Structures are given as C-alpha cells and as structure tokens.
Amino acid sequence: MTLRLAGTALLLLAAATASAADKVEKSKILMMGNQAGWSETTYSDDGTVRNHYEYNDRGRGPKLDSVYKVGADGIPTSVEIRGNDYMKGKVDETYARSGDEATWKNSAESEKRTVAGPTFYLSLDGPPEEYTLLMRALLKAPNQTLKLLPDGEARIEKLATIKAKGKAGTKNATLYALHGLSLTPSYAWLDDKQRFFAGYSSWSSTVREGYEDALPAIGKRQEAEEQRLAQARAKSLTTKLDKPLAIVNARVFDPVAATVVDGATVVVDKGRILAVGKNAAVPAGAETLDAQNQFLMPGLWDMHVHFSSEADGVLDIASGVTSVRDLANNPEKLAARIKAIEDGTDIGPRIVKAGIIDGPGPFAGPTKALAATEAEAQKIVDEYAATGYEQIKIYSSIKPELMPAIARMAHAKGLRVSGHVPAFMTARQFVENGADEIQHINMLMLNFLFDKVQDTRSPARFVAIGEYGASIDLSSREVRDFVDLLKRKDIVIDPTVCTFEDMFLGRPGLPGPGYDAIIDRLPVTWQRGVRSGAGGLPIKPGQEALYRKGYQKMIDFVGLLYRSGVRIVPGTDGMAGVTLPRELELYVAAGIAPKDVLRLATYESAKVVKRDDRLGRVEPGYVADLILIDGDPTLNIGDVRKVRTVIRGDRRYDSAALYKAVQIKPWP
Incomplete structure (x- = not known):
C-alpha cells in the first residue's frame, strides 16, 4: 500500500515557485475528471515557499501545510511539514542543513548526517510541491543530476513542449521526465518560467487552475512518450517464438491432480501446448530449452488488480503473473493498454475486464460510472457489456435499494456481480440480493x-x-x-x-x-x-x-x-x-496446503472467469502460459518468487531482464 501511494504522489506533481510579481498559484486535483482536492503555493522574495495540499479519496487523503526555505541553487535548506498523511496519521516533519551538517526528523526517522556538495532532501510525508522544487533544482544542477538524502540520485530530462490552451489563456507547457525516484520515469509539465503547470495520469491529475481544458492535449502527448518507452522495452525484452519450443528436463506441476512429474518435456507451438510428458514427441527443427530440473507450472493469476502504472505489465510478467482481472479502471486507457499488449508493442499479462459502478457522493470511488437511479445504472451496465466487460464491481456508495436492480441488469447481460458490500448493507444481504462474489x-x-x-x-x-x-x-x-x-x-x-x-x-x-x-x-x-x-x-x-x-x-x-x-x-x-x-x-x-494454493492461483482462478478450458493447466491444447521456477513452491510457497523464465503464449521472457528494466534487482 505504501509503495502504491508513493507512486500516486509522484504522479500528482503540483505547484512550483513563481516570480515576485506572481506570489500565489492554485491547482486543482482531479480524480477521473472530478475535483478531489486542491493545492495552493505562496512564494516570498526571500526564497520561502509555502504550500497547502489536500485531497479526499473515499475518506482518505492527506492534508498538509509545508514551508520550504530555498537557496539560490534551488535546494531547500530547511523544511517544515505538518498535517496528516493519506491514512490520516499525524505528520510532523522537519529538515535543516547548515554547512555540511544535515538533520531531519519525521514519524519514522531521526537522523544527523554529514553531507558534501549539493544534496536534495526528500521528505517522507511531504506534498508533491516538493518534487517540483526538486525538478527546478535539477535544471540548475551540473548534468541535471543531484544526490538525494537519505539515499539515491535523481536526474531530469526535457522531452517536449506544446501549446496548452485553457480558460485562463494559452501557455507553453514543457514535459519533463524525472528519473531515479520510481520504477519508470515520473512526468510533470512546467511553463516557460519553470513553474508547475500539470501532472497527468489516467487515474488522477493536477493542473493549474484555469487550464483544466488543456489536460486532454497534455495526456495525449505524455502517453505518446510512455508508449514510446513501452515499445522500446517490448522490442528489446520479448523473444517471439516463431517455431516450436521444447522445454526439456522440467519438473511439471499439474494443479488439478496436484502432482509433479520429473524429467518431463513440454512442447509448445503457435502459443499452444502440443505435448507434455517424459516421452513427448519433439517436432523436427524445434528450439530446445533445458529447464535443468526447474519447476514448470501454469502462469499465475492475480484476480484483483488496477492496471495503471507503466511498470505493471513488466512486473506481472517478471513475477510469473500471466493473467489478471482488472476490477476498476479508466475504460479507454485500459482498452489501449490491452491492445498494445496483445499487439506486442507492450509487455503484460492477459487482462479480464470488470467494470466498477458506484453512487455519487463525497465517498464515491475514482470513476465516472456513477449511478443514483436504475436508469443511470442500466446505461452503465449496457456500456460495459457492449465493450467486452465480463463483470460488474459494485462499490461502497451504491444505495442498498439499488444493488438488487444492478445485479438483475448485470445477470441479464451475462455479467458476474461482485464488489464491496455497499454502506448500510450487510454481506448477507449483498449475497441474498444477487452478488456472485465479494472483494476483500x-x-x-x-x-x-x-x-x-x-x-x-x-x-x-x-x-x-x-x-x-x-x-x-x-x-x-x-x-x-x-x-x-x-x-x-x-x-x-x-x-x-x-x-x-x-x-x-x-x-x-x-x-x-x-x-x-x-x-x-x-x-x-x-x-x-x-x-x-x-x-x-x-x-x-x-x-x-x-x-x-x-x-x-x-x-x-x-x-x-x-x-x-x-x-x-x-x-x-x-x-x-x-x-x-x-x-x-x-x-x-x-x-491451506501449498499445492492447493497453487491450484487457486492457476486453474481455479481461470475457472471463475470461464477460461479453465484453455488456461491454468500444463496440458495439450491449453494456451502456453508457463513459468519456470528455481525452487519447489509445493514445499515452500515463497519459491514462487524465484521465477526465471516466462512463456506467455508465443512470447518468451527472461525474468531477471524484466526486473532490471524497471529498476528492481532480480531474485538471487
């Protein structure tokens, strides 16, 4: 959870310093197009930057007041941050540097360290304004690179400039990539004065007040850059299986029978399994992969994801997750990611789509699919059914009296019904009124x-x-x-x-x-x-x-x-x-015994989404979604982390290379 929230903060880059003539800048924080919060930054001639930052995400969300003293090199010499974090925990963080001595204290750290040269302190609980200050400092730094406190190094890269139009006028907006803080580059847009203009993602965005209408153009250009990087990764890390592949000397696990066959051969061709067994026939001209007694099993399923980060697809495949169920997302962006993955211009698992539906109100989920009436719900269900969705996920703000109607509508379209149990409703009532599944x-x-x-x-x-x-x-x-x-x-x-x-x-x-x-x-x-x-x-x-x-x-x-x-x-x-x-x-x-857990994570998951006839087993005729593991997860379930090779249909991947591509060290 912490990592996911840290990644969200980087995507919500907000407000930057301004000239003496422009003392205050305001930004809106939008989630799926709906305003969820705001940021206001005040700038003083002496280099002081004050920021207020808050947003509401279903009752969660930070509320912070921060003060930065910024030196001529753009690096803060002191920081004070107070308020509450995303989970409403108290925030009281300070940092100060005098000469070569840096001290800081927050909810988890209290340190003093001797540092030399320009070094930028990254707070533990600070607002996204801090990342804009970092970007400005990087633009002034030699080679546009800075050391970070407590650890790490950051680098900035200029990518593109566009004309951004809004009700407040037209401005040049420049896209920058910030390297060194996350698995993939973090992006933000600055204006000609290197002030914050926008931070964009398909889930949530922050934009300078008066320029909300510029977000579509900003998103289109940024996504083009993200797609360029994804295509480059896919090209360099994917091995297309253009002829039969024989995986020999493998320990093959069948999740249904819960058996392991030693010394087996698995033959795949055109994305399907042709033969399995100790005496499996190998076609002439087939490529051979010696498993060296590694554990071979079906690819794993993750049945609860929100596929959004640019690193998600790479991480899933590197970890042996070849199929996922997405339980709430931006429909247009998810469709584009699925197309890119299936076309081979991106890396990722097979994705089953489940569409969220929630009720309007202060605790509504980050979605445009909001319904307060049966007519509104029917329209949403129809749209999901018409665009390849297989399931409806009901969320917490749906009125209890509307839930049975949504279940009937979904079932009439052949869709499963799951979700959070709506507020003011019990789980028993949720089941008795038509739910097929419960999340969490x-x-x-x-x-x-x-x-x-x-x-x-x-x-x-x-x-x-x-x-x-x-x-x-x-x-x-x-x-x-x-x-x-x-x-x-x-x-x-x-x-x-x-x-x-x-x-x-x-x-x-x-x-x-x-x-x-x-x-x-x-x-x-x-x-x-x-x-x-x-x-x-x-x-x-x-x-x-x-x-x-x-x-x-x-x-x-x-x-x-x-x-x-x-x-x-x-x-x-x-x-x-x-x-x-x-x-x-x-x-x-x-x-639960490890063998049974592996069955749940493969065949049983495929069965729930009606794909058990082609996914979840190592059997002739099944799709060749396979993983090779350097260990035995039937004895130690933790060995599922030791994935070495992944076959995703007609594509082959080296797990270590995928991890390295997103700044994660491979398993030893």
Missing part, C-alpha cells in the same frame, strides 16, 4: 460488526476490524450459518489479505512483514518508504495488539472459508506482480 475479507467480517459500523464508505471499514475484529467468534452459529450460505450459493471470495498487512501491522519505523522478502531488491527510495512503516492506520495508544489480533482473525477467516468449501481466488490490490507471493504465503498461514 474485511467486507465479510463487517457482516458481524453491523452494530458497530454501518457506513463503510470511509476508512471505518478498516478501523472497525482493528477495534472489534478480534472479538468475532469464528466457531459461532452466526458465522457458521453465513459461511454455509456462501457455500450453498457458490459465492467466490477475493480476500486480498496482503493489502491489509501493512495497514494493520505497520507502525512508524516498524513496517509490516509483507515486503521482507523483496525490500532489498527495490529502488533505494522505495526501500525507505517501506521501512518507514508509513502505510499503517493511525492507531490509538495501547491498541497495537488489538489490531494485530484483528488482522490475524482475517487470516483465520480465510482458512475457515477454504475448509468449508467456499471458493477463494488470490488477488492483491497492490503493487503488481511482486505482492502476489505474499498473498499466497498468507493462505498457507491460514492452513
């Missing part, structure tokens, strides 16, 4: 806390689990009856347990264990974010143990569901690819 294990637990919290549109849906979840008796008649209902109606559960781990266990300076296995492989700026524990909920003193027990109860509930015969599909709702192994580890912690 906390939504099931809230069924037994309806006397504690009913409005689940806000972070109350998390806090209630921390404060009361441990008290839920999983052996009670109420729980057993509910689980029996889920089994009887064949309801699928998408638990996303890993997405709650840092939220419930992370504390300032004490991160949750979710990233332990991969933290050293991440860019240094991301390592700092993880180690800070900044993604945790604000917990009242003395409640830490209670929250840990509440989180453990979620894991225990997953185990109960599985043992009771309720269908489970693994999804992450987090950082692409690299977080799925942690979700699978948590299922093992819930008491």
